[in-house]
Structure formats: C-alpha cells, structure tokens
Amino acid sequence: MNFRIAAAALFASLAFCTSAAAQGTLRIGELNSYKAQPAFLEPYRQGWQLALEEINAAGGLLGRRVEVISRDDNANPGDAVRVAEELVSRERASLIFGTFLSNTGLAVTDFARQRKVLFLAAEPLTDKITWQNGNRYTFRLRPSTYMQVAMLVPEAAKLRKKRWAIVYPNYEYGQSAAETFRKMLKAAQPDVEFVAEQAPALGRIDAGPVVQALADAKPDAIFNVLFAADLAKFVREGNTRGLFRDRAVVSLLSGEPEYLDPLRDEAPIGWLVTGYPWYSIDTPAHAKFLEAYQRRWKEYPRLGSVVGYSSMMSIAAAVRRAGSVDTEKLVEAFRGVEVDTPFGRVSYRASDHQATMGAFVGRTALSEGRGVMTGFRYVDGASVLPPDAEVLKLRPQQ
Template structure:
C-alpha cells in the first residue's frame, strides 16, 4: 500500500530524541499594527498525548498566517495557559486572560466539563469562544450560547458515524465501557438511543463507567467477559484505553465480540498500543498515512518540515482552530465579539480535511472524521479501509436543532 513507506518513516521519526522534536523557534515578522491576541487555555499537563501535538498545530498555523501578512494587516499572538483540568481553575484562567492579558477572544479546552465551564463564562462575559476539542453535545445544544462555537465533531456526530457498522453487525447483546464524566456519559447515552432506534431488539447487558485516568482495568474487563456480550461499544481513550485493551487481551474478554470504538484510531491513542492493537475494531480516527487529498498533503508536508515528525489528530485540531479564527477575523473585519459571532455563523473554512463550515443554527462545525478498521502492520496498529464521513451528513437538521438549543441569539 502507498502509505506503508510513510508509516515506516513515521515510526523512525517517532524514535527521535525529545530534543530533536523540540518546537522550532518561530520568529514573527515585524508588524506596525498591534497584534490580535488569542487567549487559549487547555489541559496540557493532564492530556499531553493530544495537546502537545495540538500546540504544535496551532503554532504552525500562526506562523503561516503571520508570514503571509497576518489578518487584516495585524499579526496573531497566541497566549496559552493550562486550565489545570478543573472547571474552577479554567474559569479563573479565562478571567485572567480576558481582564489582565486583554485577549481579543478565547479558544481551546479539551475535556468536556472544562469546555462547558468556559462556554458558560464566555456567555456571561459576552466574549467570543471557539471550543476546539470538547465533544459533549451540550456545548452546542442544551447549554449552547451565542458566543460559543465548536470545531470538532461532537459525540453525537461520531457515534452516528459508527452506527452503520454497529447496525450491520446485527448483534443483540451489547456491553458499554466509558469514562465516567460528561464526554463518556454523553457518548454512551447517544449510542444506546441511536442503536435502540435502529435495532429495537438490542439488549445492553453490561455497562462499565470508569473514573477518568484511574481505571481498574482487570475487574472492568472481567465484568464485560462475565456478561457474555456479542458486541461492545468502547469510549475509553489514552492510558485508560491501553490498560483496558491489555487486560481484555490477557483475559480473552473480547474474543468473538464485535467492537466499535470512539477515537481509538487516533495516533495519540493507537500508537502506544503497538502489537497489542485490537485487530478488527471499527473506530473513528486519523490515518494520516493514507489521506492523499491536496489539503492534507500540503498540511502533512508543512508539519513534517516544521517538526520532523508526523501529525496526530491533535495537530489537525490545533491547526484548524487557528485557521478558523483567522477566517472569522478576516470576515468580521474586527475583533469585536458581536461581529465575530455574526462572522462565524455560516463561516466557510478549509482545513487539512478539506472545506467545512460553521452552522448558524447550533454553531457546530461540519468538519468530519475518518472511520476505519484497526489492523496490525510491522508490529504497529494502523487504520485500514478508512473513509471520510462529512460532519454535515450526521447532524440534525436546523429545524430539529430548535428543539435542542435554547434561544440565545
């Protein structure tokens, strides 16, 4: 396959020293105009696997934009802070960015409960906020507000992308395992509803809700094995996923089961599994080595040139976050929050996955995701048979959104 040589190069790159992968010193060109200050906050210490590449993606986009003359003649300046992985700390950080740092807008967040906290702050303070990563559906629906937009496909969208594989398997007895906080709870509830609507005779025979980052994987895997499901929906990610897969493999807990899994094809979470990769899982993810569209090839080339490393999904999200902000600022012709909100409603953006837009009805971007099957190649997990699912194809209609979202505009 065409991507095999890319994968070998990537694995070589992954073995490079930390010093070799240090962020390059991006020197900004001289500008006479005052910079546009982007206040960005995220759980960098708590979620480094995703957020270190995310930061690199942001910085690459800032450099490209500033090298091209900035936005309306003004350079972008990125002011990043760690939110501590705690909603209270995140609100304090957001307040500091707005009042002391005098940022023009807010962006970022990873964990869903953090995103909701910052969104609430943005709504009260009437500050524009682009939520880059948090996936909870509440962010753009039940808890949505005028000042918050979201880039990544939500839990509803990604579950809907996996639903065809779940339906096609025609399995009746399902188990679910998820991290017990807003994102996991939202994903599990959405999956149960959508699958039950599509397959009324389905049974959910086991449900394991684990503490984020503190999974006791042995008992969790054993409980699923004891329930004897013929299919499993997994929402775990990061170290929790790796521990669960190892215990499930050791105990044979998933033998003969059909597994669909959110996020497990993202390099951040797939690469650490190595030869323990669970072959045959249907997943959402990012097969960077197999995407040959012009937009992605240009991004891949620029990223590898800047960092000597292959991108992760976080890299795409960080890069596209900044590109979205630049497009919105350019359209608005201003940093005023009200004008930015109006500019983002229907905003057209082109990112590494191609063109997409931000819907006026719920402020959700239509950027999609890749769905594929996990396989092993040369001792490393990869996604095979990947296909891109346009986010617009799995979103409720504007009319349906009216019943989901408060009238905040």
C-alpha cells in the same frame, strides 16, 4: 504661529499613535489541559503554532501580527474559568479558544455567555456545548459525540449483534456518548439488549475488574468510549483475559494515532473505530498540511495537530470576514464562515455553531508492529448533523 505648531504636533502625535496601534499585536487567548493530556495536546499545540506562523508570514490579521497567549487549565473546570478570566481581563485577549475535556469546555462555554466573549471550543465533544448549553458566543470545531456515534451506528447495526456491553469514562463526554449510542442503536435495531455497563472514573480505571465484569455478562459486542491511558490499560487487560476474542468491538476515537501508537503491537485488531489515518489520506489539502507539518516539526501529525491547526485557521477566517475583533462582529462572522482545513473545507452552522468537520471511520489492524486504520472512509460532519428544525428543539433560544 504657536497655535499652528501645536496643532501640527498634535496631529503628528495622533498619526503616530494610530500607526502604532495598527502595527500592534492582535492578542488571542488559548487554554488547555497540556499537563493532564499531553498525548493529544502537544501535537495540538504544534498544530496551532504552525497555523499561527503561516498567518503571520502572510501579513497577520487586519494588518497586525497575531500573538497567542496560552495557559494550562489543569483539566479542572474551576481553573479553566479562572484562566479564561485572566486571559480576557489581564492579557486583553480579543477572543479565546481551546479546552479538551468536556467538563472544562462546558465551564468555559458558560463563562463566554456571561462575559460576552467569543470562545471556540476546539476539542471537547459533549453535545451540550452546542445544544443544551449552547449560547451566542460559543462555537465548536471537532465533531461532537452525537456526530461520531452517528458515524458508527449504521456499521454497528450491520453486525446484527443482540447483546451489547458499554464501557465509558464516568464524566460528561463518556456519559453523553454512551447515552447517544444506546438511543441510536435501539432505533436502528429494536431487538438490541444492553447487558452490562462499566463507567470507571476518568484516568483511574482498574482494568482487571472492569474487563472481568464485561466478560461475565457474555455480550456479543462491546461499545467502548475509553481513551488515552484508560484505553491502553483496558486493551492490554482485555487481550490478556481474552475479552475481545470472537467479539465485535465498536470504539469511539480509538483509531486516532494518539491512542493507537502507545499500544504498538498490542493494538486491537478488527475494531470498528473513528480516527485519523494520516499515513493513507490521499487528498491535496491533507498532502499540503502533512508536508508543512513534517517540515516544521520533524514528525508526523496526530489528530490533535489537525484540530490545533484548524482552530487557528478558523479564527483567522472569521477575523478576516468580520474585518474586526469586535466580539459581536466576530460572532456574526463565525456563523456560516467557511474554512479550509487538512480535511477539506468546513463551515460553522448558524443554527448551532457546530463546524461540519468530519471524521474517518474504519477498522483497526496491525502493520509493521503498530496499530493502523484500514478500509476507512471520510464521513462529512454535515451528513450526520440534525436539521435546523431539530436543533431548535435541542438548543435554547439565544
């Protein structure tokens, strides 16, 4: 009789523990450069928080409430690796996502390879994340430097400008974008010449000498890769010195409200850019997101908002597909998974783990005292990615 009582008690205890585990939280780690890049990353945080709330309101994942443990990586690769280790080891996160700068993204990419933990690189743009340094455990959401340059080069070639100058921040993202632009434009327009190049340190541009050096080279057109505060200083100094007068400018990311809005009526006019014209996108998917975002945060979204939201929804789609948070099952689930985003449905390619999210290409203009994008079109990321056979040459065997 005592044995039966003990067995029943043990069974009840095991059942309780199993139930408690099922009802426990599913922990996801997130790291980013919130203090260093607040213009992009505060909207990004609001984006993933909105998605997280929607996921939990619908019952969570695998019957469990989802919790995101977020840390700042101080925009430093060493700190990013330390934080990633803390999230995995101490916080017991099942996977990690985030990073903004390409150098921090690459550091965490290598961490994911060594520790065999799934990492979704939400924002860093360097091609190395999915190609040269790509690995089984790393996926990337945003369109890469290669993809965004490929969206701009056909329009740049139509300008038929022969003498080009390039300005970019001197770290992985800027170097990668500049090199890709040179190669692609030369292929599209063999007679092109690159007559000047300026590469100021990230966040430390001395805009006067940079603008003057570009003006002295007398280029027909400029390719710009600067962003955030560097871009604002460059634009203001360029306006003052007449650098952009009667001169074509092709500019990566400059149509994103994070970078246009601070310039207000000083925003450039007529630049060919990639960006996010949230105020004029007329699709059901975007309208639904816009309404939910404005209701929750009482402000309009930025591109960071879309990236944060889509990152969280990508993780949710992969977890549901895997039916588990086991790393190897998640890796297989992410390969080819389809995700509904504010830009429409995207998928993660099995060949290089790059998402097919696209970007908007258009021209900058002024409207009611602020910079906007006009004449834009959405370019599907899948249309500017190399085929799988080419990826095999770019990406090490995994």
